[in-house]
Amino acid sequence: MTEKWRLLDTGLHDAFYNMALDEAIAIARSRNLVPNTLRFFRWNPSAVSIGYFQGMEEEVDVAACKERGINYVRRRTGGGAVYHDREGELTYSLMISEEHRLISRDFQKTYETLCSGLVSGLRSLGIPSEFKPINDIVVAGKKISGNAQTRGMGVVHQHGTILREVDPVLMFKVLKVPNEKIRDKMIKSVEERVTSVNRYLRREVGFKELEEALVDGFKDSFNVELEPGGATEFEEHRAAQIRKRKYATKKWNFKR
Amino acid sequence: MGKAEYKVEGGKMIRVYLTKKNDVIEEVKITGDFFLHPEVFIEELEEALKGRTLNEPSLTELIESLSAKRDATFLGVFPRDVARCIMMAGAKDD
Numbered sequence: 001m002t003e004k005w006r007l008l009d010t011g012l013h014d015a016f017y018n019m020a021l022d023e024a025i026a027i028a029r030s031r032n033l034v035p036n037t038l039r040f041f042r043w044n045p046s047a048v049s050i051g052y053f054q055g056m057e058e059e060v061d062v063a064a065c066k067e068r069g070i071n072y073v074r075r076r077t078g079g080g081a082v083y084h085d086r087e088g089e090l091t092y093s094l095m096i097s098e099e100h101r102l103i104s105r106d107f108q109k110t111y112e113t114l115c116s117g118l119v120s121g122l123r124s125l126g127i128p129s130e131f132k133p134i135n136d137i138v139v140a141g142k143k144i145s146g147n148a149q150t151r152g153m154g155v156v157h158q159h160g161t162i163l164r165e166v167d168p169v170l171m172f173k174v175l176k177v178p179n180e181k182i183r184d185k186m187i188k189s190v191e192e193r194v195t196s197v198n199r200y201l202r203r204e205v206g207f208k209e210l211e212e213a214l215v216d217g218f219k220d221s222f223n224v225e226l227e228p229g230g231a232t233e234f235e236e237h238r239a240a241q242i243r244k245r246k247y248a249t250k251k252w253n254f255k256r
Numbered sequence: 257m258g259k260a261e262y263k264v265e266g267g268k269m270i271r272v273y274l275t276k277k278n279d280v281i282e283e284v285k286i287t288g289d290f291f292l293h294p295e296v297f298i299e300e301l302e303e304a305l306k307g308r309t310l311n312e313p314s315l316t317e318l319i320e321s322l323s324a325k326r327d328a329t330f331l332g333v334f335p336r337d338v339a340r341c342i343m344m345a346g347a348k349d350d
Contacts, residue, residue, distance in 0.1 A: 052295045055287045058271070078331075080268075080289035107293065107331050134267070134291075134332050151293055256287055 007215065007226040008039040012086070015047035015071035020243035022093045022159060023076060024235045029095045030153035033234055036096045038117075038218055038226060040211050043084040043091070047071035048174050051079040051148065056254045058176065065174050072174075074253045075159075077148035079135060082161060083171045088196070090210055092118070093159035102222060103156050111135050111149060114158050118145055121217025122162075125210070127200050135160075142195035163196040164210060258349030262341040268332030272345040279310045281346070286338060291331035300326070310346040315339035 010021060018041055028034045047070060050059050059081040060072050084091065094114055096103060104110050115131045122129040122137070122144065129139040137145035147160030168190035177183045197205045219226055231239070246252045258276070263269045268290035275282045284305045292298055304322055308315065319335035322328075
């Protein structure tokens with residue numbers, strides 16, 4: 001019998017809830033209250049997230065975010081600053097027991113294993129993507145997905161982005177550039193180094209189609225069943241608490 | 257305050273902000289897009305670096321031994337890269 005995981009699609013939420021729910025699910029998983037989980041989500045409003053070790057003021061033009069109603073949040077995972085566009089990005093997260101056969105003690109290896117679900121899903125759409133160490137997925141040398149992982153309480157938590165559409169101009173309105181002179185250069189460089197599902201396929205791929213392809217990709221690569229479900233009461237309650245006490249606070253977001 | 261940036265080839269970026277007195281670290285902050293598990297080790301490391309002399313080999317050794325003791329793992333940068341960036345920031349704090 002194939003092992004059963006939970007599939008969650010939590011739709012559109014603000015950045016603070018999105019980060020809080022990931023953490024709440026990791027806690028629930030660590031207490032064995034829920035099975036291993038694959039979650040898909042999106043961002044409303046659009047948001048910027050930064051890695052655990054980054055400085056908020058260093059990476060994000062906070063004033064520009066406020067002006068545009070864009071959220072900014074610090075993640076519990078390391079890695080770089082990401083602009084999460086409401087219409088451009090699909091985000092996933094995985095909460096898996098550290099004891100699971102897919103998890104290695106080696107972080108690099110685990111990234112590759114967990115990203116294989118995305119790679120397989122993107123390939124089924126006709127995008128010949130591949131994993132690129134440390135934590136990216138690329139197609140024809142251009143980045144299409146970035147991923148970040150943390151571990152704690154016996155649970156591996158990995159989340160990442162799949163670019164459906166990309167707008168480098170807007171990206172550099174909210175992310176800091178070292179100086180104005182090189183803004184155009186950086187925009188151009190992103191255009192050269194980053195692609196998206198729609199851009200690569202030269203057609204509009206809806207969120208539903210993209211998500212279905214990725215679900216199948218994860219099923220095939222992980223050899224698991226994905227049973228659609230909802231967040232538990234425990235998770236919702238914890239998420240609300242963690243949102244309020246951590247991710248929506250200045251103390252957390254500006255701590256570095 | 258001295259500030260330095262160091263992009264590890266094939267790896268990630270480190271930024272260090274540092275104040276020193278003579279050649280001793282007073283305050284240090286390490287930021288960047290690298291990975292470190294467990295994440296909270298960065299704050300412990302910053303605390304442990306206070307009062308240490310700016311000497312690259314001994315800083316590398318300190319970061320390595322503290323990481324080993326804590327079972328902490330860097331990804332995208334090595335302890336020696338962190339030490340190097342600390343030295344670069346130290347050289348700029350005058």
